[in-house]
Amino acid sequence: MTTLAFPDVAWLPLLPLMVIGATALLVLVADLFSEGPDYDALGWLGLIGLIVAAVCAALLWNQSGSTLAGTLVLDRYGLFFTILFAVGSGLTLLLSMNYLETTDIRSGDYYTLLLFSTVGMVLMATSVDLIVIFLGLEVMSIAAYALAGIWRTQVRSNEAALKYFILGAFASGFLLLGIALLFGASGETLLPRIGEVAATGTGEQRLLVTIGAALLLVGFGFKVAAAPFHSWAPDVYEGAPTAVTAFMAAGIKAAAFAAFVRVFVDSLGPLAGDWRGALWILAVLTMTVGNVSALVQRNIKRLLAYSSIAHAGYLLVGMVAGGENGNAAVLFYLAVYTFMTVGAFAVVIALGRRGQPHEDLDDWAGVGLRSPFLGFAMTVFMLSLAGVPPLAGFMGKFYLFSAALEAGYVWLTVIAVVNSLVSVYYYVGVLVKMYMAEGGVEAEATSARPYLFAALVATLAGTFLLGLFPTPWFEIARRSVESLI
Template sequence: MNHWVALLPEVILSLAAMFILMHDAFARASGGGAGADGAAGGGAGDGRMSVDCLVTLYSIAGAFIASLWLMDASAPPDAMIALDGFRVAADTILCGGALLVVSLSRDYLSREGLRSPEFHALILLALVGMMVLVAARDLILLFVGLELMSISVYILTGFVRKNPRSSEASLKYFIVGAFASAFVVYGMALLYGATGTTRLATAAERIAAAPAGGDLLLVAGIGLLLIGFAFKIAAVPFHMWAPDAYDGAPTPVTSFMATGVKAAAFVALLRVLTVDLGGAAEVWKGAVWWLAILTMIVPNLIALSQQDVKRMLAYSSVAHAGYLLVGVVAASELGRSASIFYLAAYTVVTAGSFAIVFHVAGRGDRNQRVQDYRGLGWRRPVLGAALLVFLLSLAGFPPTAGFVGKLYLLRAAVDAGEIALAVTLVLTSLVAYYYYLRVVWKMYFEAAPEDAHTPPPPRPGFNLAIGTCVALILLGGLFPGRIIDRAREALADVPADAPAPGMVVQAEDPPSP
């Protein structure tokens, strides 16, 4: 029963997904649903929210509240499920990103005539996998969460079945994801062979008790696990799938992939490497150092030549994985908290950016080239101003949360003696200024041709969601101290002194009284 309590947020989301699927099945059987390729649910075209959209939003909010309720709980060190600040911080980012994606995707689903119930059910199931992934303290549970997340997103990537690009992106993502999962499973098997346990806390104790560098089985296991996670976070040279998958997927799904999938995989990697496998840092630190260097340099250079805004943001997303890896290499309390802060800011700004991209692109995503943004700042001032803030945050301009996040990552790298990483972070951020500010130049300093596509005025709900993103980015840039302090408190890897009454998750083999 204690395990069910510890997984309460995931249970809420799973039940909501089942309800949406069953509700749609009965509605269609009774003749009340939409056609196979139409948008289902109440009033997609009349401004009213469909039932499945409401259920999705309320269930995500309920899962977030349940995560906060579990904040005061604790678990034995060798429990399968984590009950700590690390998990709450990750759940906050994941639920917040999912709420933004679902809120902003309504217009896209209606415009493209896509079925809403399947979309929302898959979003919920993917979110369940993400939350299991960040809460897992056992290798088997870690893999279950990883696969549930991945399979759901594979389907979402090919959600526009009539679009060949979407089907191609889904197939590429599936093939590469299968290879990544194979690496993860093989790495887990070798870790089990080296430590004799699937429990991460127990494995950490056994690694700390013996020199890790001399155990070839352990070194190979960590290496394969790192390769698998590098695929999931799209780190160079394992990033080749990301631009094509991001470009071909429906834009709300691209936003979900660039925020939720990356956040969940990165938080899991951060916990496993810096906490559970911290005693084997000499094994993985050099490899992660090179991953960070390459992931900051290569995609930023490729993005300079991109003429498609969506593809440019895809390469930008890969580059931001490199910035986040700087915090992993630092392997300190400041490095972890700076990574979480930056990940939260990146999630908000990416969700908002892709929402504006699909709104400007129009039906079929026909208008997403850089040239299509000429004069947007004057034709649609609200959208232009919001995109300006998002691009400045991605580039790292003050007073945005993106600037503060990079500043904390820079400080963590310097404090850890990683001067080369700090210099690379600064120089690649300067390179990124060109392709971000190029869009700003088009919006405000080039006139749109007479036959240019003008996006329709956004609905009030869309403006509210975009405005929330802008406010969060500016508040994070102007008042970062309290947020980063809370992140440090949440991510302090010191176990609780005593469990809260009635909220203890027992391990399979509890210690004797």
């Protein structure tokens, strides 16, 4: 009988993760004892848990280390994303608290799944073991599949869940096969070890790693909704409850990029010459398909879905550029994108009513004049998404594209800038509708929905803050990627 030497557990790296996990369980149990379907206290519980997790992560900023046989690390990269996910999920929670009242969704289930999904996201960003990254991705995705279909009485919500689930499972298969090949080549699933093999392995090992990397590219490409793996996004974004769509656009995309960048830079970095070309094509395709398809959309959620595809393309530009500046720009842009896209979806929610989602652009006619605050908020978010200074979206794109230019990708930068100009057309199109057309619907006063109002104010503040004072925040992003290279 041999005794097992259980690995030493350092608890600090696990702290934010455990706080969010414990909150999820707490909400799950508290749901049993809460009265009524729309019990705000559950939302508050989740919100407090996320805030505590973010504060913990911020306090750990100057610490480093790893735990559980080196599978989970404590570094600034992971902490940056932990805070970003907590903020993204927190904002989603905030705008959901009023949104759920207009639906048939039970709030306890919803918050629990949202928090579970966040646990998976944090795992993806803080782990350096491919098995744990994959498990984190599945924790995140399975909760997201259920969230997409959580409005049971809506047929299109059911459709979205099924589509997302089937295509997501398919993509997971690619990811898993890629991981298996990397394991086959290196005999390990830890990223640093795979990195060694990618750098100094034999020809056969490197060949296996390259094929594995190609499969990983497909898997991650699906999760970030990069063309040509994007076809699920518009249908799922349109069908899922709007608050869930905001969560998918901001949180899940950011988590997928967190793992994407860590795996490709940290362990497949030595093969960058091979995958940069593939990413280049992916970036151009994604931007172009996203922007061109968005031009003809009549439904605001579909429009934002294609816009989110286009933004995945801009982020890929940063990954192609690579280096400290490129990767830092990706992180910075993900933070910016979280604020502006959650904000845009918050306006969509503000305009909807029970049974009448008002997602058609024609419903939006004249809303800007009748509800000045909503009009102002949407103007800010649309202009920021389009990349107009001095808003956050402009600074984000500036960092991304200048990194690409520095790295010598002139054509890629030109294509990205042209794409960005094309996008102005449909973003401004929404504003034209809101201010210069007549008809449309009356929006409910935002003061009647305090949580939604709070979410709008927070996202507006974030969009302005990151746009007007970008330097300290970009510095934080730069510090965060130092541990990668």
